[in-house]
Amino acid sequence: MRTQVGIIGSGPAGLLLSQLLHLNGIESVILERQTREHVEGRIRAGVLEQGMVNLLREAQVSDRMDREGLVHDGISIAFGGRRERIDFYGHTGGKSVMIYGQTEVTTDLINARLAAGGILKYEAPALAVEDFLTGRPRIIYEEDGQKKELVCDLVAGCDGYHGAARPSAPAGATQVFEKVYPFGWLGILSDTPPVDEELIYVNHERGFALCSMRSHTRSRYYVQCELDDSVDNWTDDAFWDELRRRLPPDAAEKLITGPRLEMSIAPLRSFVVEPMRFGNLFLAGDAAHIVPPTGAKGLNLAASDVFYLSRAIIAYYHEKRTDLLDRYSEACLRRVWKAIRFSWWFTSMLHKFNDDPFDYRLQVAELDYLTGSAAGRTTIAENYVGLPFETFE
Ligand code: APR
Ligand code: PHB
Numbered sequence: 001m002r003t004q005v006g007i008i009g010s011g012p013a014g015l016l017l018s019q020l021l022h023l024n025g026i027e028s029v030i031l032e033r034q035t036r037e038h039v040e041g042r043i044r045a046g047v048l049e050q051g052m053v054n055l056l057r058e059a060q061v062s063d064r065m066d067r068e069g070l071v072h073d074g075i076s077i078a079f080g081g082r083r084e085r086i087d088f089y090g091h092t093g094g095k096s097v098m099i100y101g102q103t104e105v106t107t108d109l110i111n112a113r114l115a116a117g118g119i120l121k122y123e124a125p126a127l128a129v130e131d132f133l134t135g136r137p138r139i140i141y142e143e144d145g146q147k148k149e150l151v152c153d154l155v156a157g158c159d160g161y162h163g164a165a166r167p168s169a170p171a172g173a174t175q176v177f178e179k180v181y182p183f184g185w186l187g188i189l190s191d192t193p194p195v196d197e198e199l200i201y202v203n204h205e206r207g208f209a210l211c212s213m214r215s216h217t218r219s220r221y222y223v224q225c226e227l228d229d230s231v232d233n234w235t236d237d238a239f240w241d242e243l244r245r246r247l248p249p250d251a252a253e254k255l256i257t258g259p260r261l262e263m264s265i266a267p268l269r270s271f272v273v274e275p276m277r278f279g280n281l282f283l284a285g286d287a288a289h290i291v292p293p294t295g296a297k298g299l300n301l302a303a304s305d306v307f308y309l310s311r312a313i314i315a316y317y318h319e320k321r322t323d324l325l326d327r328y329s330e331a332c333l334r335r336v337w338k339a340i341r342f343s344w345w346f347t348s349m350l351h352k353f354n355d356d357p358f359d360y361r362l363q364v365a366e367l368d369y370l371t372g373s374a375a376g377r378t379t380i381a382e383n384y385v386g387l388p389f390e391t392f393e
Contacts, residue, residue, distance in 0.1 A: 003029040003119075005313060006139045006152035008126040008165050010039055012102060013285030013302040014158035015109035019059045020310040022116055026317050029150055030118070031141050033125035033159075036110065043189055043262050044102035046214055047072075047199075047296035049386030052303035053098050061108045068215065069100035072198050075384065077350075077371060078248045079203040080364040084371035091374075091381035101214045102299050129155050129168040133279035153280065154313060154325075158302075160286040161271070169278045179344065181268035181292060183207070183351060186225040188239050192258040194219045195251050201294075202246050203363055207352040208294075209246035218261075222293075224351055231263045239263070268292035268347065270340050275329040276305070282328060284309055289336050291343035294350060300386055301339050305332050311392050324392065331390055342383040 005021055007014045010032035018028045032039065048056075048069070056062045073089040073096045088096055113120055124143045131137050132155055139150040157165020166174070185208075194213035202209040207224035214220055223242050240257040247255065271290040276283045285302030308331045312324035349363055370376030 002151045003027050004153050006150045006155045008139060008157050009159035009163060010120055011158060011160060011285060012105055012299055013306055015113060016059055016303065017156055017158060017306045017310055018118060019061060019109055019112055021313060022118060024314045026313060030120045031124045031126050031139060032122050036122050040103060040107050045293060045296045045299055046099055046101040048098040048100055049300045050095050051386050051389050052300050055303050055307055061112045064108055065100045069098045071096050072099055075198055076200045077367060078200055079367040083248045086377050086380050088381045088385050091378045092385050095385040097385055099213060126164040128164055129281050132281035137280045155281045156309060157281060157283045157287045158285050161290055163287050165281065165283055166273060166287050173278060175274045177272045179270040181347060182227060183224050184227050184265045184267045185222045185293060186234060186265050187220060187222045188260050189220050189262040190258045190260055191217060192219050192256045193217055195255045200251060201350055203350045203367060204246040205360060206246050208350045209243055225265060227267060229265060231265060236260050270344055272336060272340060274333060276332050277329040282309055291340055292347045294347040295343045295384060297339040297343050301336055304335050304389055307389050308332050308392055331392055335387060338387055
Protein backbone atom coordinates (compact mmCIF):
# COMPACT_ATOMS: atom_id res chain seq x y z
CA MET A 1 0.00 0.00 0.00
CA ARG A 2 1.11 3.57 -0.75
CA THR A 3 0.17 6.98 0.59
CA GLN A 4 1.65 10.47 0.87
CA VAL A 5 1.84 10.71 4.68
CA GLY A 6 1.86 7.57 6.82
CA ILE A 7 0.56 8.30 10.31
CA ILE A 8 1.13 5.92 13.22
CA GLY A 9 -1.44 6.29 16.01
CA SER A 10 -5.06 7.45 16.08
CA GLY A 11 -4.84 9.56 19.22
CA PRO A 12 -5.57 13.28 18.97
CA ALA A 13 -2.18 14.01 17.35
CA GLY A 14 -2.50 11.51 14.48
CA LEU A 15 -6.17 12.24 13.82
CA LEU A 16 -5.83 16.02 13.85
CA LEU A 17 -2.82 15.87 11.53
CA SER A 18 -4.67 13.59 9.11
CA GLN A 19 -7.72 15.89 9.09
CA LEU A 20 -5.70 19.09 8.51
CA LEU A 21 -3.76 17.43 5.68
CA HIS A 22 -6.99 16.17 4.11
CA LEU A 23 -8.46 19.70 4.10
CA ASN A 24 -5.35 20.76 2.18
CA GLY A 25 -5.62 17.99 -0.39
CA ILE A 26 -2.90 15.76 1.10
CA GLU A 27 -3.60 12.05 1.50
CA SER A 28 -2.71 10.03 4.59
CA VAL A 29 -3.31 6.61 6.13
CA ILE A 30 -3.56 6.09 9.90
CA LEU A 31 -2.38 2.83 11.46
CA GLU A 32 -3.68 2.17 14.98
CA ARG A 33 -2.76 -0.72 17.24
CA GLN A 34 -6.00 -0.75 19.26
CA THR A 35 -9.68 -1.04 18.33
CA ARG A 36 -11.77 2.08 17.76
CA GLU A 37 -13.77 1.27 20.93
CA HIS A 38 -10.61 1.10 22.99
CA VAL A 39 -9.34 4.43 21.62
CA GLU A 40 -12.67 6.16 22.31
CA GLY A 41 -13.03 4.60 25.74
CA ARG A 42 -9.82 5.99 27.20
CA ILE A 43 -10.40 8.65 29.85
CA ARG A 44 -7.82 11.42 29.52
CA ALA A 45 -7.64 15.12 30.42
CA GLY A 46 -10.07 17.75 29.24
CA VAL A 47 -8.70 21.29 29.22
CA LEU A 48 -8.11 22.83 25.78
CA GLU A 49 -5.98 25.93 25.31
CA GLN A 50 -7.15 28.67 22.95
CA GLY A 51 -4.54 27.63 20.35
CA MET A 52 -5.89 24.08 20.27
CA VAL A 53 -9.49 25.32 20.10
CA ASN A 54 -8.54 27.46 17.09
CA LEU A 55 -6.84 24.48 15.43
CA LEU A 56 -9.93 22.27 15.94
CA ARG A 57 -12.03 25.01 14.32
CA GLU A 58 -9.58 25.15 11.42
CA ALA A 59 -9.91 21.36 11.14
CA GLN A 60 -13.72 21.75 10.94
CA VAL A 61 -14.34 19.50 13.94
CA SER A 62 -15.47 22.13 16.43
CA ASP A 63 -19.29 22.14 16.15
CA ARG A 64 -19.96 19.89 19.14
CA MET A 65 -17.13 21.42 21.17
CA ASP A 66 -18.54 24.90 20.58
CA ARG A 67 -22.01 23.67 21.62
CA GLU A 68 -21.12 21.50 24.59
CA GLY A 69 -17.72 22.73 25.80
CA LEU A 70 -17.49 24.97 28.87
CA VAL A 71 -15.45 28.17 28.62
CA HIS A 72 -13.49 28.82 31.81
CA ASP A 73 -12.00 32.23 32.59
CA GLY A 74 -10.07 31.14 35.68
CA ILE A 75 -9.09 28.48 38.23
CA SER A 76 -8.85 28.42 42.01
CA ILE A 77 -5.79 27.39 43.98
CA ALA A 78 -6.43 26.29 47.57
CA PHE A 79 -3.54 26.24 50.07
CA GLY A 80 -2.85 26.96 53.73
CA GLY A 81 -6.56 27.00 54.59
CA ARG A 82 -7.59 29.52 51.94
CA ARG A 83 -8.62 29.66 48.33
CA GLU A 84 -7.42 32.17 45.70
CA ARG A 85 -8.86 32.63 42.22
CA ILE A 86 -6.58 33.22 39.24
CA ASP A 87 -8.46 35.30 36.70
CA PHE A 88 -7.20 34.26 33.24
CA TYR A 89 -9.31 36.73 31.38
CA GLY A 90 -8.02 39.76 33.27
CA HIS A 91 -4.36 38.66 33.32
CA THR A 92 -4.00 37.54 29.69
CA GLY A 93 -5.91 40.17 27.76
CA GLY A 94 -9.11 38.14 27.45
CA LYS A 95 -7.90 34.54 27.04
CA SER A 96 -9.66 31.50 28.49
CA VAL A 97 -9.62 27.69 28.24
CA MET A 98 -12.27 25.25 27.00
CA ILE A 99 -13.38 22.30 29.13
CA TYR A 100 -14.05 19.47 26.66
CA GLY A 101 -12.82 15.90 27.15
CA GLN A 102 -10.00 14.48 25.05
CA THR A 103 -12.28 11.49 24.54
CA GLU A 104 -14.83 13.78 22.85
CA VAL A 105 -12.13 15.45 20.72
CA THR A 106 -11.03 11.99 19.57
CA THR A 107 -14.58 10.90 18.70
CA ASP A 108 -15.24 14.12 16.74
CA LEU A 109 -12.00 13.64 14.79
CA ILE A 110 -12.65 9.96 14.02
CA ASN A 111 -16.16 10.81 12.76
CA ALA A 112 -14.81 13.61 10.56
CA ARG A 113 -12.06 11.42 9.08
CA LEU A 114 -14.46 8.56 8.33
CA ALA A 115 -17.11 10.92 6.88
CA ALA A 116 -14.48 12.24 4.47
CA GLY A 117 -13.49 8.71 3.43
CA GLY A 118 -10.22 8.78 5.36
CA ILE A 119 -8.36 5.49 5.81
CA LEU A 120 -8.03 4.50 9.46
CA LYS A 121 -6.81 0.99 10.09
CA TYR A 122 -7.58 -0.30 13.57
CA GLU A 123 -5.89 -3.34 15.10
CA ALA A 124 -3.03 -2.64 12.70
CA PRO A 125 0.07 -2.10 14.86
CA ALA A 126 3.17 -0.56 13.32
CA LEU A 127 6.22 -2.69 14.06
CA ALA A 128 8.95 -0.40 12.71
CA VAL A 129 9.70 2.44 10.32
CA GLU A 130 12.43 1.81 7.75
CA ASP A 131 14.40 3.74 5.10
CA PHE A 132 13.41 7.17 6.41
CA LEU A 133 16.94 8.58 6.35
CA THR A 134 17.82 7.81 2.76
CA GLY A 135 14.91 6.96 0.56
CA ARG A 136 11.17 6.54 0.62
CA PRO A 137 10.11 5.53 4.12
CA ARG A 138 8.14 2.36 4.79
CA ILE A 139 6.06 1.49 7.81
CA ILE A 140 6.11 -2.21 8.56
CA TYR A 141 2.80 -3.14 10.20
CA GLU A 142 0.62 -6.09 10.98
CA GLU A 143 -2.94 -6.60 9.77
CA ASP A 144 -5.09 -9.74 10.07
CA GLY A 145 -2.04 -11.63 11.32
CA GLN A 146 0.01 -10.68 8.24
CA LYS A 147 3.06 -8.45 7.92
CA LYS A 148 2.46 -5.58 5.47
CA GLU A 149 4.17 -2.40 4.25
CA LEU A 150 2.90 1.15 3.91
CA VAL A 151 5.18 3.11 1.58
CA CYS A 152 5.03 6.89 2.09
CA ASP A 153 6.78 10.18 1.33
CA LEU A 154 6.76 11.19 4.99
CA VAL A 155 5.96 9.39 8.27
CA ALA A 156 4.40 10.98 11.35
CA GLY A 157 5.01 9.01 14.53
CA CYS A 158 1.96 9.96 16.62
CA ASP A 159 1.97 6.67 18.52
CA GLY A 160 2.46 7.83 22.09
CA TYR A 161 5.10 6.98 24.63
CA HIS A 162 5.00 3.20 23.97
CA GLY A 163 4.89 3.44 20.18
CA ALA A 164 7.11 2.02 17.44
CA ALA A 165 8.25 5.27 15.79
CA ARG A 166 10.70 6.56 18.41
CA PRO A 167 12.47 3.21 18.83
CA SER A 168 12.99 3.19 15.03
CA ALA A 169 15.27 6.26 15.28
CA PRO A 170 18.94 5.38 14.75
CA ALA A 171 20.78 4.34 17.90
CA GLY A 172 22.80 7.26 19.20
CA ALA A 173 20.76 9.87 17.29
CA THR A 174 18.51 10.75 20.19
CA GLN A 175 18.96 12.40 23.52
CA VAL A 176 16.41 11.67 26.25
CA PHE A 177 15.58 13.91 29.21
CA GLU A 178 13.48 12.45 31.98
CA LYS A 179 12.16 13.05 35.49
CA VAL A 180 9.96 10.60 37.37
CA TYR A 181 7.94 11.96 40.30
CA PRO A 182 7.60 9.96 43.52
CA PHE A 183 3.76 9.81 43.49
CA GLY A 184 0.75 9.19 41.26
CA TRP A 185 -2.77 10.55 40.73
CA LEU A 186 -5.79 8.48 41.68
CA GLY A 187 -8.69 9.73 39.55
CA ILE A 188 -12.44 9.17 39.62
CA LEU A 189 -15.04 10.00 36.97
CA SER A 190 -18.65 10.24 38.17
CA ASP A 191 -22.01 11.49 36.97
CA THR A 192 -22.30 14.08 39.71
CA PRO A 193 -22.43 17.88 39.35
CA PRO A 194 -18.98 19.50 39.79
CA VAL A 195 -18.29 20.94 43.22
CA ASP A 196 -17.50 24.36 41.74
CA GLU A 197 -17.97 26.22 38.48
CA GLU A 198 -14.20 26.27 37.88
CA LEU A 199 -11.32 23.87 38.53
CA ILE A 200 -9.79 23.85 42.02
CA TYR A 201 -6.12 22.84 42.44
CA VAL A 202 -5.37 21.98 46.07
CA ASN A 203 -2.10 21.95 47.99
CA HIS A 204 -2.87 20.13 51.24
CA GLU A 205 -0.72 18.67 54.01
CA ARG A 206 -2.17 15.24 53.13
CA GLY A 207 -1.25 15.71 49.46
CA PHE A 208 -2.47 17.31 46.23
CA ALA A 209 -6.09 17.20 45.05
CA LEU A 210 -7.85 18.47 41.93
CA CYS A 211 -11.52 19.13 41.23
CA SER A 212 -12.19 19.02 37.50
CA MET A 213 -15.17 18.27 35.29
CA ARG A 214 -16.34 17.16 31.86
CA SER A 215 -19.75 18.91 31.90
CA HIS A 216 -22.31 20.38 34.31
CA THR A 217 -23.30 16.83 35.27
CA ARG A 218 -20.02 14.90 35.07
CA SER A 219 -17.08 15.41 37.44
CA ARG A 220 -13.47 14.32 37.38
CA TYR A 221 -11.55 14.41 40.68
CA TYR A 222 -8.01 13.40 41.59
CA VAL A 223 -6.03 12.85 44.79
CA GLN A 224 -2.27 12.38 45.01
CA CYS A 225 -1.46 8.76 45.94
CA GLU A 226 1.54 6.50 46.49
CA LEU A 227 3.25 5.19 43.36
CA ASP A 228 2.64 1.57 44.36
CA ASP A 229 -1.03 2.16 45.27
CA SER A 230 -3.74 0.25 43.40
CA VAL A 231 -7.40 1.04 42.61
CA ASP A 232 -8.21 -2.24 44.35
CA ASN A 233 -7.29 -0.48 47.61
CA TRP A 234 -9.98 2.18 47.08
CA THR A 235 -13.73 1.92 47.53
CA ASP A 236 -15.76 4.86 46.20
CA ASP A 237 -16.44 5.99 49.78
CA ALA A 238 -12.74 5.89 50.68
CA PHE A 239 -11.98 8.08 47.67
CA TRP A 240 -14.68 10.64 48.50
CA ASP A 241 -13.57 10.76 52.17
CA GLU A 242 -9.96 11.40 51.22
CA LEU A 243 -10.93 14.06 48.68
CA ARG A 244 -13.21 15.81 51.20
CA ARG A 245 -10.40 15.97 53.77
CA ARG A 246 -8.17 17.82 51.28
CA LEU A 247 -10.74 20.32 49.99
CA PRO A 248 -11.31 23.82 51.41
CA PRO A 249 -14.24 23.62 53.91
CA ASP A 250 -16.82 25.38 51.68
CA ALA A 251 -16.08 22.96 48.83
CA ALA A 252 -16.00 19.91 51.12
CA GLU A 253 -19.49 20.80 52.33
CA LYS A 254 -20.88 21.15 48.81
CA LEU A 255 -19.26 17.99 47.39
CA ILE A 256 -21.81 15.67 45.82
CA THR A 257 -20.60 12.08 45.57
CA GLY A 258 -21.74 9.12 43.51
CA PRO A 259 -20.60 5.81 42.09
CA ARG A 260 -17.52 5.71 39.89
CA LEU A 261 -17.84 5.50 36.12
CA GLU A 262 -14.10 4.97 36.07
CA MET A 263 -11.22 4.95 38.55
CA SER A 264 -7.55 4.77 37.60
CA ILE A 265 -4.05 5.63 38.76
CA ALA A 266 -1.62 7.58 36.60
CA PRO A 267 2.09 7.91 37.34
CA LEU A 268 3.67 11.35 36.83
CA ARG A 269 6.69 11.91 34.62
CA SER A 270 8.40 14.53 32.50
CA PHE A 271 10.06 13.19 29.35
CA VAL A 272 11.49 14.77 26.20
CA VAL A 273 13.31 13.22 23.26
CA GLU A 274 15.47 15.37 21.02
CA PRO A 275 15.34 15.85 18.11
CA MET A 276 11.77 15.26 16.94
CA ARG A 277 12.77 14.64 13.31
CA PHE A 278 14.95 11.96 11.69
CA GLY A 279 15.06 12.36 7.90
CA ASN A 280 11.50 11.78 6.73
CA LEU A 281 10.28 10.53 10.12
CA PHE A 282 8.65 13.14 12.38
CA LEU A 283 7.54 12.54 15.98
CA ALA A 284 4.54 14.39 17.42
CA GLY A 285 2.67 14.37 20.75
CA ASP A 286 3.32 11.80 23.48
CA ALA A 287 5.72 9.92 21.17
CA ALA A 288 8.17 12.79 21.74
CA HIS A 289 7.26 14.20 25.15
CA ILE A 290 5.30 13.53 28.32
CA VAL A 291 4.36 16.05 30.98
CA PRO A 292 2.84 15.43 34.40
CA PRO A 293 -0.91 16.20 34.23
CA THR A 294 -0.74 19.22 36.56
CA GLY A 295 -1.78 22.08 34.26
CA ALA A 296 -3.19 19.76 31.56
CA LYS A 297 -0.52 20.43 28.94
CA GLY A 298 -0.16 16.95 27.35
CA LEU A 299 -2.99 17.16 24.85
CA ASN A 300 -2.27 20.80 24.07
CA LEU A 301 1.37 20.05 23.27
CA ALA A 302 0.24 17.33 20.89
CA ALA A 303 -1.90 19.98 19.17
CA SER A 304 0.93 22.49 18.93
CA ASP A 305 3.23 19.86 17.38
CA VAL A 306 0.50 19.17 14.83
CA PHE A 307 0.15 22.90 14.15
CA TYR A 308 3.85 23.04 13.15
CA LEU A 309 3.92 19.68 11.36
CA SER A 310 0.78 20.33 9.30
CA ARG A 311 2.15 23.66 8.10
CA ALA A 312 5.52 22.13 7.24
CA ILE A 313 3.94 19.27 5.28
CA ILE A 314 1.53 21.59 3.44
CA ALA A 315 4.43 23.88 2.43
CA TYR A 316 6.31 20.77 1.22
CA TYR A 317 3.50 19.56 -1.06
CA HIS A 318 2.08 22.91 -2.18
CA GLU A 319 5.30 24.89 -2.62
CA LYS A 320 8.03 22.20 -2.74
CA ARG A 321 9.56 23.85 0.33
CA THR A 322 11.62 21.82 2.79
CA ASP A 323 12.66 24.70 5.07
CA LEU A 324 9.69 24.29 7.42
CA LEU A 325 10.30 20.53 7.70
CA ASP A 326 13.88 21.47 8.62
CA ARG A 327 12.68 23.87 11.32
CA TYR A 328 9.98 21.55 12.72
CA SER A 329 11.92 19.97 15.56
CA GLU A 330 13.38 23.22 16.89
CA ALA A 331 10.08 25.10 16.73
CA CYS A 332 8.28 22.31 18.62
CA LEU A 333 10.97 21.86 21.23
CA ARG A 334 11.06 25.54 22.16
CA ARG A 335 7.39 25.36 23.11
CA VAL A 336 7.67 21.84 24.55
CA TRP A 337 10.37 22.87 26.99
CA LYS A 338 8.33 25.83 28.23
CA ALA A 339 5.40 23.49 28.93
CA ILE A 340 7.75 20.95 30.53
CA ARG A 341 8.97 23.78 32.78
CA PHE A 342 5.47 24.95 33.69
CA SER A 343 4.15 21.45 34.41
CA TRP A 344 7.19 20.62 36.55
CA TRP A 345 6.87 23.91 38.46
CA PHE A 346 3.11 23.60 39.00
CA THR A 347 3.60 19.99 40.11
CA SER A 348 6.43 20.93 42.49
CA MET A 349 4.43 23.71 44.09
CA LEU A 350 1.24 21.72 44.69
CA HIS A 351 2.29 18.17 45.67
CA LYS A 352 3.57 16.63 48.87
CA PHE A 353 7.09 15.33 48.21
CA ASN A 354 7.99 14.38 51.81
CA ASP A 355 7.04 14.95 55.44
CA ASP A 356 9.40 17.90 55.93
CA PRO A 357 7.42 20.84 57.42
CA PHE A 358 10.08 23.24 56.07
CA ASP A 359 9.27 22.21 52.49
CA TYR A 360 5.53 22.57 53.14
CA ARG A 361 6.00 26.08 54.58
CA LEU A 362 8.04 27.02 51.50
CA GLN A 363 5.23 25.86 49.19
CA VAL A 364 2.65 27.86 51.11
CA ALA A 365 4.92 30.93 51.05
CA GLU A 366 5.41 30.58 47.30
CA LEU A 367 1.68 30.25 46.67
CA ASP A 368 1.01 33.19 49.03
CA TYR A 369 3.57 35.29 47.14
CA LEU A 370 2.34 34.33 43.66
CA THR A 371 -1.35 34.83 44.36
CA GLY A 372 -0.63 38.11 46.15
CA SER A 373 1.24 39.64 43.23
CA ALA A 374 -0.09 40.77 39.85
CA ALA A 375 3.10 39.43 38.25
CA GLY A 376 2.65 36.07 40.00
CA ARG A 377 -0.97 35.73 38.93
CA THR A 378 -0.02 36.69 35.37
CA THR A 379 2.71 34.06 35.17
CA ILE A 380 0.27 31.33 36.22
CA ALA A 381 -2.52 32.62 33.97
CA GLU A 382 -0.49 33.06 30.77
CA ASN A 383 1.08 29.62 31.06
CA TYR A 384 -2.21 27.94 31.93
CA VAL A 385 -4.13 29.38 28.97
CA GLY A 386 -1.17 28.38 26.77
CA LEU A 387 1.82 30.21 25.35
CA PRO A 388 1.32 31.39 21.76
CA PHE A 389 2.38 29.35 18.72
CA GLU A 390 5.35 30.87 16.88
CA THR A 391 4.85 32.32 13.44
CA PHE A 392 5.71 29.39 11.17
CA GLU A 393 5.44 30.13 7.48
N1 APR B 1 1.15 1.08 16.08
C1 APR B 1 -0.02 1.75 15.89
N2 APR B 1 -0.56 2.52 16.86
C2 APR B 1 0.08 2.62 18.03
C3 APR B 1 1.30 1.95 18.27
C4 APR B 1 1.83 1.14 17.22
N3 APR B 1 2.98 0.47 17.38
N4 APR B 1 1.71 2.25 19.53
C5 APR B 1 0.78 3.06 20.05
N5 APR B 1 -0.20 3.30 19.16
C6 APR B 1 -1.39 4.15 19.32
C7 APR B 1 -2.04 4.08 20.67
O1 APR B 1 -2.90 2.96 20.79
C8 APR B 1 -2.79 5.40 20.72
O2 APR B 1 -4.09 5.28 20.20
O3 APR B 1 -1.01 5.50 19.19
C9 APR B 1 -1.99 6.32 19.81
C10 APR B 1 -1.30 7.45 20.57
O4 APR B 1 -2.29 8.30 21.06
P1 APR B 1 -2.14 9.10 22.45
O5 APR B 1 -1.51 8.24 23.48
O6 APR B 1 -3.47 9.67 22.76
O7 APR B 1 -1.07 10.25 22.12
P2 APR B 1 -1.20 11.63 21.32
O8 APR B 1 -2.07 11.50 20.12
O9 APR B 1 0.19 12.11 21.19
O10 APR B 1 -2.03 12.55 22.31
C11 APR B 1 -1.47 13.34 23.29
O11 APR B 1 -2.05 14.14 25.47
O12 APR B 1 -3.42 14.25 27.33
C12 APR B 1 -2.26 13.72 26.81
O13 APR B 1 -1.27 11.57 27.05
C13 APR B 1 -2.42 12.25 26.73
O14 APR B 1 -3.13 10.91 24.92
C14 APR B 1 -2.80 12.12 25.26
C15 APR B 1 -1.78 12.99 24.69
C1 PHB C 1 -8.88 16.59 33.93
O1 PHB C 1 -10.00 17.14 33.86
O2 PHB C 1 -8.76 15.37 33.75
C2 PHB C 1 -7.70 17.41 34.27
C3 PHB C 1 -7.85 18.78 34.41
C4 PHB C 1 -6.76 19.56 34.73
C5 PHB C 1 -5.53 18.97 34.92
C6 PHB C 1 -5.37 17.61 34.76
C7 PHB C 1 -6.46 16.81 34.44
O3 PHB C 1 -4.46 19.75 35.27
